[in-house]
Amino acid sequence: MGGPDRRSVLRAAGGGLALAGAGLGSTLLAGCRGDTRPAPSAVDWQALDARLTGPLLRPADPRYAAASTLFDPAFDAIRPQAVARATSTADVQACVEFARRTGLPLAARAGGHSYGGYSTTTGLVVDVTPMAEVAAAPGQVARIGAGALLVDVYSGLARGGLALPAGSCPTVGIAGLAMGGGIGVLGRRYGLTCDRMVSAEVVLASGEVVHTDADHEPDLFWALRGAGGGNVGIVTSFAFAPHRATPLVLFTYRWAWDGAADVVAAWQDWISAPGGAPESLWSTCVAFSAPSAGVGGTPTLRVSGVLSGGAGDDAMAGLRARLADLVDAAGHRPTGTYVTTRGHLEAMLIEGGCAGRAVETCHLRGRTPGGTLPRVAQRAASAFLHRPMPSRGVEVLLGAVEERQRTAGAGSGGVILDSWGGAINRVAPGDTAFVHRGAIASAQYVAGYAPNATPAAQEANRRWLRSTVEATAPFVSQSAYQNYIDPELAGWAQAYYGTNLDRLRQVKRAYDPDDLFRFAQGITPA
Known part of the structure; x- marks a missing residue:
């Protein structure tokens, strides 16, 4: 069998789909409050551009089209x-002060993977991806720019024999991941x-820059470790406590669907x-529909995992x-x-769906030179699961x-159960x-779009996801991963x-008493 490819089950039948009219895009727009101040003038934009070291890309700029998109074409x-x-x-x-003065909606973005599209806005997007330095040496903290993507974090730390526990998808940004848990x-x-976060540099809604750690602005530091990105400020850099990189053992076992329960x-x-x-030992249990098998085929079931800390005979x-x-x-x-056993960096590339690829190719196509994803x-x-699902819950889930497998035209979809604890x-x-510290596992329900999905197919996909969430709710906790x-x-x-x-x-x-950093599911001031 081929090696495990965690990212492939999230690839959602390839391609993308731009939502028009109602849908996720309108959900995001509904979360932006209006403002009575006039829109920024050309002079205002020129003044902001003059303050910036990096480029300010307006719709007429040929670079704008690529710069304005997120990971998900739905937005x-x-x-x-x-x-x-x-x-x-x-x-x-400069961007924060501009948004505060003009009343323009503001969103910070690194990887742009927000499932709700909250890393874009109809106002001003602050793209921090140019601030992506990764620097560390054994025995020291790792200093990582807020714009670094995970594949570059792993690659940069590997040069010093170090690693950081983080996600699998290579193009996710470190900032959003870490602030929401990770x-x-x-x-x-x-x-x-x-x-593993040790400190952070943050631009507040006031425009002030603060350094926060356990002893300085401790309430802010507490919030940055779990509140989610975009809520209390824009982080520009982090310090993390890395660990030593060691070889990892990867495994995948596959079963016929008739034994899934x-x-x-x-x-x-x-x-x-x-x-x-x-x-x-970490592991994941994945039950997914297989569009390639056709409506008469069966879904796929596999258990994959990673063993860290040693790859010797014992x-x-x-x-x-x-x-x-x-x-x-x-x-x-x-x-x-x-x-199989692989070096740490190679193992993380495999987990991210980049087996056999060079690091520079494991970026989004058209976003980064050499990117192919x-x-x-x-x-x-x-x-979250705080205890095993009973047999009835497993039956409902499967x-x-x-x-979904029986539905003609449905893209790849299903559930990913990841082990927690430890x-x-x-x-x-x-x-x-x-806050989610007592779980034995998390469940992620995924519903992928086909590249040419019709509006009716989009709605059917949405209904499948909502019905699955509703049907399984009695068997899982009422909490969710931000x-x-x-x-x-x-x-x-x-x-x-x-x-x-x-x-x-x-x-x-x-x-942020005036809620400058706001979005549809943003934390509101007390």
Whole structure:
């Protein structure tokens, strides 16, 4: 069998889809409050341009088309009045002051992966991707610019033999990921990305630049570790505590669909049993429709994972023994197995769907020189599991995937269950703004668009996602992961922030009382 490719299950049948009229684009626009002040004049824009070191791209600029788009083509209909490619903290300050003075909506962007499209706006986009330096040496903190993408973070740290627990998708920005939590294949061993944050430099709504850490502006530092991007300021750089990079063991086991219910049940017990999986072992259980199999085919089921901290004979023997336990508990032999050891950087490229690619090619096509990766259109939602789903819950979940398989024209879609616990759950819920510390797993529901989907197909796709979320709700927690932000989630503030919501609103009042940094699912001041 081929190696595991976590990103491929999120690729959503390739291509993209621009939403017109009602839909996600209008959902975003509805979240922007109006202002009675006149629109900025040509003179205003010229004055801002003169203050910036980086370029200010207006719609007539040939660079604007590429600069104004997000990862998901669903938001291409949203047209910013300008995109400022900020190359310095002073550039960000100038943009914040401009937005405050003119009343223009403002959005910060790095990777542009917000599922709700909240990293764009009809006003001014502050693109921090030029600030992407990655610098670290063994025994020191890693200093990372807010615009760095994960593939460049991993590559930059690897030069010093270091690594950081973070996500799999290579074109996600470090800023949005870390501020919303930051789960990944090393989370059980090393914690969330936000747990490794040591300090940050932030431009506040006032235009002031502050350095925040555990001893300086501690409430702001608390909020940056879990509030999500775009809520309390624009971060321009971070310091993180990296860990030593070691070889990783990757594995994938695949099963025939007729054993799916038994495998999912066994996997839940396998990851959550007391004294079970070591913290060095992370895994994911993926049940996805397979459009290539046709309406009469069956979905796919696989369990993949990563073992960190050692790849010697003893570690490999221990892993194979644990995988044998999973197979025995499932009661079904896998149809294919794959176990391999790779260096840390190569392993993360494989996890990001970039197996065999050079780092420079593992960027978006048309966005970065040499980039070859496509943009992706999809909808998604999430939930947490604090205990294994009962058999009825597993049946409902798999039934939704089977329904999608039976639907002609539906793109790839299904559920991704990721194991949690370990170092993530050793942090108390109130120690950082990230409150989800008791989960055994997260569930991400993904519904991909076909490149030529009609409006009717788009709506059918949306209905499948919402019906799946509703049907599985009795079997999961009522919380959701803020980095898988869901524009249609009812009660989203409580679902994302739980018992930390009141404190977050107090921090918002202290640092952004006029709600300059606002969007449809943004935290509001107390």
